[in-house]
Amino acid sequence: MTSSAHGHPSAFPKPGHNHARCTSDALRRAEAVCASRKVRLTEIRRRVLEAVWQSHVPVGAYDILSQLNAGGGRTAPMQIYRALEFLMDNGLVHRIASLNAFIGCAHMGEDNHAAQFLICRSCGTTAELESAPLKRALIQAVAERGFTIDSQIVEISGFCPHCTPKGRT
Ligand SMILES: [Zn+2]
Ligand SMILES: [Zn+2]
Ligand SMILES: [Zn+2]
Known part of the structure; x- marks a missing residue:
């Protein structure tokens, strides 16, 4: 058997899957990335990354803050933003x-992967699509217009395979 018809196995994980494993895998990979880049995944950075990985739904900075402070912690918003910046700079978070x-x-x-995101309007699950042909097509179309790409992030909204669109709004 080759790869499944649904593409990347973790694209839209089933509701009720073993998410603790996604989180522990992510933290393990993050530590490896930090080690190879010789940067430190400090306690606060690690906790913020863990909060980001609480689900496959994007989470806002203030939700991260209230989660970190739920047990009576006193983390300041600035610390969250700095940690998020570090995580983004090192390609761990988008x-x-x-x-x-x-x-x-x-x-x-x-390094340097172009990101396209599929964002479910119903459950909020957001999957990262890494399409090389899409990237090439975009680069070519942009180059034809004499434009130089600095960063390219495409956000596409719709419905994931686990959510059925309920009519049109
Ligand atoms: Zn998961
Ligand atoms: Zn990515
Ligand atoms: Zn969905």
Whole structure:
């Protein structure tokens, strides 16, 4: 058997899957990336990354803050933003601009990958699509217009395989 018809196995994980494993895998990979980049995954950075990985739904900075402070902690918003910046700079987390929220990178350690995001309007699950042909097509179309790409992040909204669109709004 070759790869499944649904593409990347973790694209849209089933509701009720063993998410603790996604989180522990992500933290393990993040630590490997940090080690190879010789940067430190400090306690606060690790906790923020863990909060981002609480689900496959992008999470806002203030949700992360209240989660970290739930047990009576006194983390300041600035610490969250600094940690998020570190995580983004090192390719561990992406910002979803249309939601002003953050999602764990599904391709940690792969430098310079272009990211396309599929955002479910019903459950909020956001999957990262890593389409090389799409990237090439975009680069070519942009180059034809004499434009140089600085960063390219595409956000696509719709419905994931586990959610059925209920009519049109
Ligand atoms: Zn999961
Ligand atoms: Zn990514
Ligand atoms: Zn969905």
